[in-house]
Amino acid sequence: MSEKVKAPKEPLFSKKNKRLVVEPLDDNNPVTIQVLGICSALAITVSIEQALVMTGSVLFVLGAGNMIISMLRNLIPSRIRIIVQLVVVASLVIIVNEVLKAFMPDVAEKLSVFVGLIITNCIIMGRFEAFAMANKPWPSLLDAIGNTVGYGVILVLVSVFREIFGSGKFFGMTLFGDRIEGTGAYSVGYMDNNFIILAPFALFAVGIIIWIQRARNTKLIEEH
């Protein structure tokens, strides 16, 4: 005589669900704390536009993917789950790629292979494995949103800095005058820093963000 105990229905935005969104923004940021997704943070943060488009693409792939995996979670045999997850990511990435090519051809050209490389973004597989395989679709979606925004914030912060000081632009608008003709700040000897355009600088930038974050949020500091 077993009676099915029905769990009380959880409100859509319960405290737990809210935490899923808020936590990855700071305390459990995928880039600065888990150090995932660094590869794309290095590659596409030279301009703010690219960073935003990348964040949007990841939001779609991770959001839809997390929900699909979560719905399929009881059907996927655990031995082949990675392959199943890969198939899901790959199909979603192809959709994103085609959409970008059709509607934003110039951005797609600049991002080039990095859209396709979303497949290898560690955050996505990480969330599938760590969250979607064990949770219902709605929390999975919230988790995806939280993680993508946490990822996007870092990407945009890095790209703002790199675009302003590396190419002297903000969102494609020139800030300091014309570099080639030497007007504005360039006429008094200002020069854009080439080093900031190079990928290694993104590592410095992410490192500085981690530094500031830890100085501010002392509970992140490990005990030794």
Added chain:
Amino acid sequence: MKSIEKLMRKMEPQHDSKWAKFHPVWDGFYTFLFTPGETTKRGSHIRDGIDLKRTMFMVVTALIPCLLFGMYNTGHWHMVPTGEAGAYMDHFGDKLIYGIIQVMPIVIVSYAVGLGVEFIFCIKNKHAIQEGFLVSGMLIPLIIPADTPLWMVAFATVFAVVLGKEVFGGTGMNIVNIALTARAFLFFGYPTMMSGDKVWMSGLSETPKDQLADGFSGATQLGELASFVGPKADWALPSAEAFAAKWPIMDSFWGFIPGSVGETSVAAILIGAALLLYTGIASWRIMLSFVAGGFVVGLLANLGFDNPYYQMEAVNHLVIGGFAFGAVFMITDPVTAAQTNTGKIIYGFLGGGLSICVRVYNGAYPEGVMMAILFMNVMAPMIDHYVVGANIKRRNKRLKPKAA
């Protein structure tokens, strides 16, 4: 001195005053002027009367010949493009004054900015001011072209001090050499100001073309050698011979060549080296093995024929570019170098070899010393790790027969 002492004592921030947190700054200046009067009362631990401040000051003293020569050399090469320079010692006063005007601001900016950053971090972290920057602040102006704009110097200094040193915990904790970090930042950030044939002679980029002497090129020796392009068959000895004829090895030794401010004169560098070795601040193992490494790779390169660098005499490699300066002041930095004696020899040898390797095999970066030293800085802990490991292994082996 009494009155200065009195003044300093009067200015000392007390614990209860609102200036209390600036005590490290006061302490830094005070100990700079006076030897601290406080001594350990019981159980003395002193082995030598030299402390960090005295060590740093000795290195700065060792750098003075390079700085003075560098200033004069800057003035000389400023006059060369227009053909007014004459012999090396002509117009002595004009050249010296021009050099001082050109170089002194860089030194001042480098010190002011670097010490400023250091003071801020000391006040924030509440520890006494350490004098690590005294040397870095002097090294930075000496390893960049005299024409580098001051804001770039300031920017690079901030970058180097914050990300090279303070991040890791301040003086003595840095992984890579501070001055070279600053130079690497400039090199990659503003390549047009740090390489090419316009920057090595002060004021050249502003000189109109028609005022230049005939057939004049502003490249450094290394740059000039690299600019030889043509069919590969022509790359045989003539270019190296022409090079040797234009730049006699003794000129390179005395430093009558264009280049970064302090790196040109091997003679001036050797004076500094003698002082550092005499006081025991720099390790002779590193210095010697660095030079040996460069020499050996220089000899090996002579076997090949891929570009003009291959044919340069091994001895010539040692006196041009920043090799000598790197050997004496950069690779020997005790903080970033290997710590074990065997490790020091390996570290220096690989550093020297790699410098010439980059110079010879990679035409894009003829000045390989900076890259090689930064690379070896990162590798130093690993070298030590294996040296210590090998030592333990050897001693274990000695134990075994007894145990058996």
